[in-house]
Amino acid sequence: MDRWRAALRPALPLATNHLGGDDKVTPQLISVVTSTVAQQTARPPWWRDIRILRVVVQVAATAVIGLILYVLWFNLTNNMRRIGIELGFDFLQQPVGVSVTGSDISAGSAVWRALVVGIKNTFALVVVGLPLLTIIGVLVGVARLSTNWLVAKAATIYVETLRNIPPLLVILVAFFVGILPLPTIQDPVEIFDLAIVNNRFIAVTGFTANPGFSTFMWIMLGALVVSAIVWRWRTAVFDASGKPHHRVLWSLGVMLGLGVVGFLVIGRPFELSKPVLDGRVLTGGYSGLGGYFAMLVALVLYTASHVAEIVRGSILAVPKGQTEAANALALSGFQRLRHVTLPQAMRIALPPTINQYLNYVKNTSLGIAVGYSEVTLIAFQAVGNGRPAPQMVLILMASYLVFSLVISAVVNVLNRRLQLVTQ
């Protein structure tokens, strides 16, 4: 009888409920319990069986989504046939119908070539902007926590102003305040022969490649590898003996030295090139269009204000004991920031910062406001010139998806490394 009791104990409350509180194991009780257990283990009717319901719901959902997509596709093909637009991507070979300033794209160039130029222009904004906005964001974020009251207030005003106005407006302000009032191209400002500034473009002295430049690039790549090895060696020395490692100095020195040697051996693989304006034609140097600088400055400042907020929050989220410990070790304010607070804050800050990077990339699509020919503007103009809109928008979305995926992939790898290293 005791074995019965033990076996039935889990079911007892249930059974005694049925029998009105009597917890003696009687045949009646056993029959109630077994029937309850049987009820629970038997398969319910199929319309209440979770295993079947799961399948049914998924099939139904797939069917509904499929149906919606089918209707959309049906309408699309139907409408396009009716209007007489082709479905495929042959139009990429047709002329784009607009010329793009600052490139060799004219009205007769193929659509795909114009799109490639647009993607390059978008990339030019991204590749310069992301490092810039990171630096400004970190500086302002740290400044917001400064003990210097004026500095903290200035940083707060900057953040609270920029964060709360639309990026499109910031771009327009940058254009109308920073670029348009510059002198015209007929009467440009030349700064010591090194730079030309007017409201069409800004050109600065750059470099041009001579024969042998590719060899030089290979040498520099080798130098990079060597300096990485030197870095590891200095780290090993530091780990083993505790002597100061001076990794940065050593690596940079080795790299620069090898670069100078390579430069001399090949014999001027590149040289300075000054911008020269002849009428309206610019040659030499590095140049960017006014729209580019307006976009760059506006979006960097706008996104940096968001990054600054993230940096500030992350620094504050570092446990206070860390700061106190750093103070107890008599680290200076800068040392505390550099070695204790920022490395820990970085881990917290990285995921939301990735979001801001992606926002920056997406905001580069606003070049249309100042006539900067990034990929969206070119797609917009091509559609305006009769190229089929559905395919163009699809290509446009795909190119931004690729941008986003690449950036989040890169930063995610970085993130994983950071998290692992510090755990």
Next chain:
Amino acid sequence: MTASDTVDIQIPEESLQPIEPGLRGWAWVRRHLVSTWYNAVLTLFMAGVFAVALWWVVRFLFVTDFEILRVNLALMMVGGFPRDQLWRPSAALIITALLIGVIAGMATASALERARQSEVEFTAAGPLTLVRRFWPLLVFIVAVLLLTQTLTPWLIAGASLVSGVGGYSIGRVLPSAVRRFGLVLVVVLLVAIYAVLSGGGIGWDQWGGLQLNVFLTVAGIALAFPLGLLLALGRRSTLPALRVASVAYIEFIRGVPLITLLLMGIFVIGFFLPSGLRPGNVTRVLIAITLFESAYIAEVVRGGLQSVAKGQVEAAQAVGLSPWKNMRLIVLPQALRNTIPAMVGQFISLFKDTTLVIIVGMIDILGASQAANAQAPFLAQGLHLVTLPFVGFAFWVGSYTMSREARRLERKLGVGER
């Protein structure tokens, strides 16, 4: 652009306390302005920057000729709204004030009641507190009124004030039995606002100016919310088909800029519809915004769903709630309460993003600013530097006020503190 503008980082309360509270006078100056020589240099430099900035602001306010704003004020506020029907937006404004008043009144009343039940001190915010909290809004309203050329806007502002205060008193005295159906009242008033604005054969395709920005924001969030909720539930579902579909949609939308969706709305949506259907531009833009925003709201709601402790769901299962009741009575109320601050952030970023409609040729407040600068008397005089700051101020007032209120609410709700 969009994506969460809010920063989801938990800051411990102690970090927000000043390091050495209670410094006064010269000690404060020494500590906060000239503690080291480089701090002194920084202070001097920043003082210079502040002086220049102040000089600019003063010069802007007192020297600039605001004629372009005066002439185009109606364009900025309501765009191309038929000028003989301007009483409609005015009436809508007065009803909006009533709506806000009623909500505030009801919120105060229920807060008072809860405070009485739990025997804690609670005093409703007085007018002075309100001024301190909403001063940017007040400054904006006064600025707009100062730019008007007739008396009518002053009368409308006065009427709005009266109806707001009236609504507040009504909300305060409503018995709690009626208050339970407050949402119905809010919806009725919202419908009334819409009816007044779109009556007399004026469709929303004739709306413009700041009114269009506000409409697109409110309607976009309202339409995207149910969709976003479904997507969030789909993303957390254990059914692979639903999960994959939701994740694909959310990640696709989050990977592309809003403007590509707007272009799709303007140029492509027509292709997807049966050939007879030709929606107007505002409708197209609204569809694009809804599709876009639902993905972001889905992520916000997902965050809220994740914040609900697992024990809550398990406890609900243990007392025998069905999955549906579990979701409706246990999970969603807690999850949605936790999403309020992030949702406000989403609201703010959509508010800023509505300016993108100028790219597809609509006259919102930013578009009105551009249009004003293309008018013959104001062409090519650099007057963008007058109109753009005004537009920027309008957005700043809205976004800053909302984000501050959201932070207040967050503290009050104690989100993230449990």
